[in-house]
Amino acid sequence: MARIGKYQAVKGMGDSFPEESGRWRALENWACSVAGRFGYGEIRTPLVEPTELFVRSIGEETDIVEKEMFTFPGSGNKSFSLRPEGTAGVVRACLEGNVFASNPLARYFYLGPMFRRERPQAGRRRQFHQFGAEALGSRHPALDAELIDLLLLFLEECGLTGWTLAVNSVGCPECRPAYRERLGRYLEEVEEKLCDNCRRRRETNPLRALDCKNPGCRKLAAAGPKPLDSLCPDCSSHLAAVRELLTGLDLPFSLDPLMVRGLDYYTSLVFEVTGPALGAQDAVAGGGRYDNLVGELGGPDLGAAGFSVGLERLLLGLAGKEIPPVPAPAGRLYLAAVGPESFRSQFNLLSRLRRRGFTALTDYGKRSLKAQMREANKLGVDRVVIRGPEELSAGTVKIKDMESGKETTVPENETITSLTRCISS
Numbered sequence: 573m574a575r576i577g578k579y580q581a582v583k584g585m586g587d588s589f590p591e592e593s594g595r596w597r598a599l600e601n602w603a604c605s606v607a608g609r610f611g612y613g614e615i616r617t618p619l620v621e622p623t624e625l626f627v628r629s630i631g632e633e634t635d636i637v638e639k640e641m642f643t644f645p646g647s648g649n650k651s652f653s654l655r656p657e658g659t660a661g662v663v664r665a666c667l668e669g670n671v672f673a674s675n676p677l678a679r680y681f682y683l684g685p686m687f688r689r690e691r692p693q694a695g696r697r698r699q700f701h702q703f704g705a706e707a708l709g710s711r712h713p714a715l716d717a718e719l720i721d722l723l724l725l726f727l728e729e730c731g732l733t734g735w736t737l738a739v740n741s742v743g744c745p746e747c748r749p750a751y752r753e754r755l756g757r758y759l760e761e762v763e764e765k766l767c768d769n770c771r772r773r774r775e776t777n778p779l780r781a782l783d784c785k786n787p788g789c790r791k792l793a794a795a796g797p798k799p800l801d802s803l804c805p806d807c808s809s810h811l812a813a814v815r816e817l818l819t820g821l822d823l824p825f826s827l828d829p830l831m832v833r834g835l836d837y838y839t840s841l842v843f844e845v846t847g848p849a850l851g852a853q854d855a856v857a858g859g860g861r862y863d864n865l866v867g868e869l870g871g872p873d874l875g876a877a878g879f880s881v882g883l884e885r886l887l888l889g890l891a892g893k894e895i896p897p898v899p900a901p902a903g904r905l906y907l908a909a910v911g912p913e914s915f916r917s918q919f920n921l922l923s924r925l926r927r928r929g930f931t932a933l934t935d936y937g938k939r940s941l942k943a944q945m946r947e948a949n950k951l952g953v954d955r956v957v958i959r960g961p962e963e964l965s966a967g968t969v970k971i972k973d974m975e976s977g978k979e980t981t982v983p984e985n986e987t988i989t990s991l992t993r994c995i996s997s
């Protein structure tokens with residue numbers, strides 16, 4: 573259609589008319605539904621934050637901070653930036669609101685625009701939109717697996733097919749210095765073949781060379797040392813535990829030793845989902861652990877992880893497909909586990925129940941059954957599913973109706989049918 577009028581939207585930013593806005597709303601409804609089932613509540617943070625917050629979090633020598641932020645001066649010497657991503661703002665908000673005082677495991681999701689001054693092309697915009705989820709307060713590998721499960725369930729329920737999941741570990745302050753040194757030495761050997769950016773960052777931020785889009789640098793990175801070869805025992809066992817949990821949930825993934833993600837705050841596990849038919853911009857979603865960020869921004873030393881999905885890219889992957897409507901929510905459940913074997917079984921059941929529309933939570937803090945029942949009560953759930961050593965050996969679970977206090981024992985393989993029946997009756 574020929575354009576009329578004197579003004580056009582800013583390059584890389586655009587409008588949505590009702591036909592398209594309906595699809596946006598459908599994605600947003602799915603995001604709220606899926607995140608809700610995993611116990612993530614919505615957080616809304618400002619579009620503008622102090623520039624320093626992004627510099628400290630994302631890293632001074634990253635593409636985002638070096639060349640992609642929309643930055644403007646405030647009064648005095650202040651500098652502000654439009655948010656290029658959501659994690660830094662969520663951590664800032666959690667610290668400012670002191671959420672950890674009342675909530676040792678804070679789980680939030682967000683929806684909204686992000687801004688990066690990139691060269692616009694299909695699937696790459698200067699104003700784009702993310703659905704993100706962040707969980708702060710635990711280093712348990714089940715948290716990583718839960719976030720990946722949430723992300724994949726969201727993509728599947730929106731109707732995306734043909735996605736692939738890759739995971740990797742980028743190490744932690746324990747093992748990364750030695751790796752950086754190894755990588756630095758290698759990059760020095762091949763310095764002449766590196767692009768200007770990688771040459772410049774070689775000494776100060778060599779890991780970024782693994783993320784460089786330049787084909788020559790990619791080839792060199794593939795031939796050099798990988799973070800996986802230098803992991804400390806904690807990072808190795810964390811990666812192994814997450815892989816085991818993902819396998820237990822039947823979620824297919826591959827290990828990509830070259831994936832480091834474009835932001836410096838990551839530690840240990842990272843992941844990325846690529847979508848079908850997205851061309852050069854094929855990453856639909858990415859995330860990982862950022863166990864040091866909360867501490868670096870002045871908060872307590874606690875584990876945290878998250879992801880975000882690019883909604884423009886998701887819509888491209890869903891082109892020509894109907895986005896299904898969101899079903900009515902099923903009941904609210906708490907799964908109490910006693911011991912590691914019980915936890916593994918409950919973790920799998922958790923995932924299956926969420927796929928059936930239930931809001932379902934469990935404990936990652938290895939707390940006593942009594943403490944878990946207290947937590948379930950506080951959360952106001954309809955039923956608690958208990959699986960202790962007795963139930964494990966009998967192949968059953970105990971279902972407690974929190975309103976009447978009545979307990980029923982049912983065979984393990986009838987748990988979902990039984991819960992569906994008693995909650996809908």
Ligand code: HAM
Pocket residue numbers: 656657658659688690695696697698699700701702704705706834835855856857858859860877878879880881882883884885
């Ligand atoms: P990211 O990989 O920079 O991670 O972005 C996540 C997703 O946002 C990408 O996979 C992509 O789908 C989308 N995206 C990024 N840039 C653009 C763009 N210019 N145009 C369109 N879509 C884009 C983060 O933002 C982290 N905050 C993820 C995270 C959350 N890690 C931990 N918690």
